[in-house]
Amino acid sequence: NAGVMQNPRHLVRRRGQEARLRCSPMKGHSHVYWYRQLPEEGLKFMVYLQKENIIDESGMPKERFSAEFPKEGPSILRIQQVVRGDSAAYFCASSPDRYEQYFGPGTRLTVT
């Protein structure tokens, strides 16, 4: 069973561009979570989704950030008009049962 897949692993964007991060959960997992990790800090929850539904987006910035988990295909975290402060590692996790969360390798976003 392949683990959680994230791509790209590294993403460089200029200020004002859009960043699109993808996450494919483990097979059979219908719960997806996105977290952000700033350098030398722990992970901060952003959003929790089930197929086609956003369940909890209390950690998402109110503007420029959006997430989806369509019926078919990966979950997408989109950041519009990126700014330098968006530079971070973004981790996706999936779960079969809302207990253990299995993390992907992360996407490291650099905004120049």
Add this chain to the structure above:
Amino acid sequence: AQSVAQPEDQVNVAEGNPLTVKCTYSVSGNPYLFWYVQYPNRGLQFLLKYITGDNLVKGSYGFEAEFNKSQTSFHLKKPSALVSDSALYFCAVRDKDFGNEKLTFGTGTRLTIIP
């Protein structure tokens, strides 16, 4: 509200000695507790969890953790440290209330095992 404290940024242990990485938590209700390990430029790997039942939880790679409700702690332990255990360790908590799915992480403890 839920929170986690890892009071030590850095822990150094000689190879072969026992190790402890400390974690205390705060939740409104009862906790689900987790330990994860992160190697450089990698995602988090699940080590162990406490959901209910026995307070001593055994996990991957010989690690274990003890849930102590009165002290609101969930310290990670291993009887004999290996150099390969050197990594960044995160404690996480989730409140058992239905609908609260997010994990809250501590700031991490960097464990260095000295040969």
